[in-house]
Amino acid sequence: MAAMTGLRRGRWRRRHHDTCSWQRCDGGGDNCVKVRHSNCKLVYLCRNPKDTFISMWLYFNKFKPKEKGQLPLLEGLDKFCGGISVYGPYWDHVLGYHKVSSEMPEKVLFVKYEEMKADPSIQVRRLANFIGRPFNEEELRNGTVEGILRMCSFDNLSASEVSRSGKLPTGVENKWLFRKGEVGDWVNYMSAEMGERIDGVMEEKLHGSGLKF
Secondary structure (H helix, E strand, C coil): CHHHHCCCCCCCCCCCCCHHHHCCECCCHHHCCEHHHCCCCEEEEECCHHHHHHHHHHHHHHHCCHHHCCCCHHHHHHHHHCCCCCCCCHHHHHHHHHHHHHHCCCCEEEEEHHHHHHCHHHHHHHHHHHCCCCCCHHHHHCCHHHHHHHHCCHHHHHHCHHHHHCECCCCCEHHHHCCCCCCCHHHHCCCHHHHHHHHHHHHHHCCCCCCCC
C-alpha cells in the first residue's frame, strides 16, 4: 500500500482478494486502510465455475514444481467441489462480491466474463459509466469504444512484447498468464458427468442468491 500512495490518481490495481479484505486492513502501520471505507472502486470479474476450475487446475499444474508431480484432474475436482482452492471456496468468493455489488452498486461493479465476451461493447460502456468517465456522443460516433476493444483484445494483449517476453516479480513468465480466453473450453477437459457435478454443487451453494451461470 505504501508503494501505491506515491502514484497519481486514477491508478488501477489487480487483485484476487475475497470480500473479507473489506473487513481488514490492506497493509499495515500508518498506511493501513480499510478497503470498505476507502474511495476506491472495485470491478469484480467472474467466470462460470467449470471454466474457472479448469483454468485454476491448468495453472496450478503449470506452476507446481515438477518433482512434486501433477495434480490429477479428478483430485482437483474433488478439492474444487469441496471448497478447497487458493482463493477459498468459489461460491463464497462470487457470492460475497455479488452481495456487495447489490448493496453498493456505486462502489462495486460485478461483471461476468461470459457477458463481456458476448457483448464487449456494452461492458466497456458500463465500465466507463461506473468509473465516472462515460463516453460522450462524439466518442461513440468516432469509434472510440471499438478502438479500446481492439487494443484490449485477447489477441492483441497476448501478442504484445511484454506479454511474450516479460516476467512477474516471482519469475513467472507473463506468457503463461494467457491461455485461450474462450467460453466453454471446459468440455475439452471434463466429461459431461464431471460438469454436472459442478453444476449440482453450484445449484446448492448459489440457491436463493439470484446469481446464475
